[in-house]
Amino acid sequence: MKSIQGSRLSPFQTKFIHRMSALCTIKHLCQATRSENKYTKRFFGILLTQTAQKWLFSPFWIVVPNLRKSAVFGLTQPFCTDEKSHAQPKRKAAFGSVGRRIPYRILHLINQEGESLGNMHRAEALKLMDQHGLKLVLLRDNVEPPVYRLMTGQQIHEEQLKRAEKKKSSPKPGVVQKELSFSSAIAKNDLETKTKQIAQWIEKKHHVKVTIRQAKGSSTDMFTLFDHILETVSEKATYLSKPKVAREGVSTCVLRHMSDKELKEHQKMEIKKNSAVKEDENEDLKSKELHQ
Structure with missing residues (x-):
């Protein structure tokens, strides 16, 4: 090496050194690629063997080294083994007390008599509910802020009956x-x-x-x-x-x-009614005969 460093390198020697450096670099890249592939397979193999559990992948980016390209980027699709994880249509909640479960920070409150108390924090609404011994009912959640009302148990029961009657008649x-x-x-x-x-x-x-x-x-x-x-x-x-x-x-x-079913019951009742009427008529005839 001393003789090489001391003397001037020929073009052939310079080209040879560059090729050797390139080969060493490629060798290191191949080793790194094999290691990456090994760890990637091990990682996904552990996840895929957990078939008995129900889990969900969120979308994320992974980088896969490649010899021909510097890097290949791919977006993994969400994967889920739970059939029930599909988006379910939102069901309308039944009319009634919501207790203390209020997901909204600010709400519009209506008192027991139907008068508006304006917008307030949910903590203030719960405080009023506890002070007066009332129940909190959600009226409209498709407005901003959502509308709640303080009601008694009797008021809630009467409103439920009205809604059931309206639904039945529709x-x-x-x-x-x-x-x-x-x-x-x-x-x-x-x-x-x-x-x-x-x-x-x-x-x-x-x-x-x-x-x-x-x-x-x-x-x-x-x-x-x-x-x-x-x-x-x-x-x-x-x-x-x-x-x-x-x-x-x-x-x-x-x-x-x-x-x-109702027709059969109605016919039975009519038969009983007619038979009762005939019995009454027969008794009246007998009583008339006795008096004569």
Whole structure:
């Protein structure tokens, strides 16, 4: 080496030294590549053998050395062995007390009487709830800030009944709902025509919404009219939504076709009723004969 360093190198010697350096560099790169591949296989092999567990990979970048290219970048796709990890549609929460589970920091609060108390921190809302012994109910979460209300247990129960009645009276998918409205001062022949129309719709298994408006100066009870209509079509119809006051001077109900089970029960009741009426008539005849 001293003779080489002391003397001037020829072009051939210089080229030879450069080639040797390149070969040493390539050798080191190959060793590094084999080591990287070995550790990468070991890492993923451990993960893939854990099939009994349920885990989820998040997307991440990995660098794979390559002899021909300096580096190859690839984005791994999320991998999941849990079938239930797919995005589930958000279910609407049932109306009721949320307890102390409030995910929002700021909320709009309404008091027990329905008056707005404005926006406040959830800690203040919980403090008011505890002070008055009330329950906190979520009314709307699609606004900013979400709206909550302080309510008693009785108020929550009544609201749940109203919503259940409304849901029950709303027509199901595929069911046709017909509507019929008239005044409480309707003439007898017009009422008969309306009742026949209702019977035809019931026969086709449609829902029929009947609305009666209280006429000025009329003393007719609207609920009596509803009962008369149901009695006329009672062989196949029943209330889906019982008569109620929709607003001042207006009452409504919804009729539907009875199910097969309900029809059988109705026929049994009619048979019992008719037999009871016949027994009463026979007893009256016997009593008359005895008095004669």
